[in-house]
Amino acid sequence: MIIKNAELETVCGITSVLPDHDKAEIAFAGKSNVGKSSLINGLMNRKSLARTSSQPGKTQTINFYNVNQTVYLVDLPGYGYAKVSQSEKEKWGKLIERYLHSSKQLRAVFLLIDIRHEPSQNDKMMYDWILHNGYEPIIIATKLDKLKRSQVAKHIKMVKEGLHVVPGTAVIPFSAVTKDGRDEIWEIIEGCMAQ
Ligand code: GDP
Numbered sequence: 001m002i003i004k005n006a007e008l009e010t011v012c013g014i015t016s017v018l019p020d021h022d023k024a025e026i027a028f029a030g031k032s033n034v035g036k037s038s039l040i041n042g043l044m045n046r047k048s049l050a051r052t053s054s055q056p057g058k059t060q061t062i063n064f065y066n067v068n069q070t071v072y073l074v075d076l077p078g079y080g081y082a083k084v085s086q087s088e089k090e091k092w093g094k095l096i097e098r099y100l101h102s103s104k105q106l107r108a109v110f111l112l113i114d115i116r117h118e119p120s121q122n123d124k125m126m127y128d129w130i131l132h133n134g135y136e137p138i139i140i141a142t143k144l145d146k147l148k149r150s151q152v153a154k155h156i157k158m159v160k161e162g163l164h165v166v167p168g169t170a171v172i173p174f175s176a177v178t179k180d181g182r183d184e185i186w187e188i189i190e191g192c193m194a195q
């Protein structure tokens with residue numbers, strides 16, 4: 001995908017009306033710090049349009065990035081901050097649940113997992129939750145550059161087994177540093193847009 005323009009068009013909080021339009025939406029989920037902002041920036045060829053390293057306790061929002069007036073990359077709020085209060089966690093859950101339930105244009109959900117570590121309990125819950133909402137998550141294994149090439153296959157297996165992915169699930173290694181995996185992710189997105 002050649003990026004002609006990319007802009008943050010809509011920011012939705014817990015009481016916001018979700019946008020109503022006719023373009024495909026592609027959502028990205030993952031725990032805080034997994035590299036979600038870096039991935040979205042990398043896909044859009046922007047340095048810092050999506051914020052990086054959002055702080056715990058910051059207002060949780062769903063951000064819609066309009067790319068080329070043809071597709072929305074949807075940044076779901078990160079999870080996994082131990083310090084967040086129970087009521088914040090509940091708000092987070094309601095916000096995502098409402099989106100997954102009611103978006104008419106959502107075509108695919110990518111779940112980001114740090115390639116170095118075994119998926120956490122929260123990652124597994126998120127995977128199951130997306131599946132339960134009717135979407136088969138596509139996995140992006142982030143921070144590929146932090147591993148030696150010889151370790152990659154073993155770690156992809158670890159991610160697949162940790163999440164108990166459904167057979168045939170794609171796991172795409174990605175690095176925001178080298179941009180490895182970027183073209184493959186765009187190919188999948190473009191395939192989903194054509195559906
Ligand atoms: P988010 O909280 O999921 O949006 O994560 P960020 O994109 O803010 O990334 C969290 C931290 O990991 C930042 O310090 C990034 O620079 C770093 N990071 C993100 N992706 C990569 C990557 O592919 N490789 C390396 N080496 N660092 C990364």
